[in-house]
Amino acid sequence: MEWLNGVTIGVVLFVIGLLALMLRRDLIVKLLGLGLINTSVILCLISLGYYTRGVAPIITGKPGQIYIDPLPQALVLSAIVINLAILALSLVFVMILVERYHTTDSVKIAQQVEQERSHDQEHIR
């Protein structure tokens, strides 16, 4: 079971999120997929910095302790905050689209935009 660690689970979760982004038509589900991708990247990075039987990188002065790599954890903090920012902002954009087209289906929204555009062009002619 050596292969079953945070890295491989993270990659599998990433692919699940990617598939949700590509296959599902609902915008809210797409956002959930985006969140899943971000979380999986965080899991992957944290697991890369982990040593077996390592302790959190808080220096207590006890001898003989293995501290895990603090660098990925510090980097991941930025990723968490930026994930929050992206999700909040894109949720607002989804709300704007729903307000205007009354659906969260991305294909239907694209069709309606197409119709509006052709309608506008007829008006111009």
Added chain:
Amino acid sequence: MIVRKRLTVQNTIAVIVALIFLVVVLFSFSFIGRRPGAGEQFIRQGVEDTGAVNIVAAIYLNYRLFDTIFEILVFALAVIGVRFHLHAIKDKRPRLKEALFISESHIVRVAGDLLAPVVALIGLFLIVTGHLAPGGGFSGGALLGTVILLLAVARGGERVGRRLNEDVVDRLEQIFLVSIIALSALSPLFGRPFFANFFPLGEPGRLLSGGWILLYNLLIGGKVFIGIWVMMYCFIRHRGDV
């Protein structure tokens, strides 16, 4: 019918691409062995350099402060974006009457009242001891924002929002943001380069140690607390209640 056919072709391609990605990434990760990484140097010198026991906080707010400041700017930008766009939607729809929504459930109200001070205290503790233990400005600030959300669930969002004066909150957020950036620009006055700590390091392990990490944690905590509450309040107002 044509649309549906094209979609299935696209779906097949998408699944194939995802599977190829899965195999390639797993294969490439299998070559990575476990060996002392780049963080080894921080563990050896971190306490000496920064005075903070928590090495993650030392990296985050001392070695890599430049990154952190832009991360806070991204967060501030998200708050501004949410406010701007939600106000734009709101102008088009008929104005919601200021509903005084109060939770019907007695349990929720009592539990909210009981839990809010405890959670707020934990949030403050996380912010203040960010350089000694797991915690810090962002996690503590997020927890404090959750306290206000808890109160909003128990007491009604409009009521809690009116209690926090919007102008004061806006002004406080700006002050926090500007002082976070200005503090890093003060370093040259004390003979240090930009983004370098100029506070005394103190004895590692004490509350007043770690140079300016404690001050930065307080400022970031306040900024995140207000930012999260402003975003939530925008969503609450758009929806009418919690």
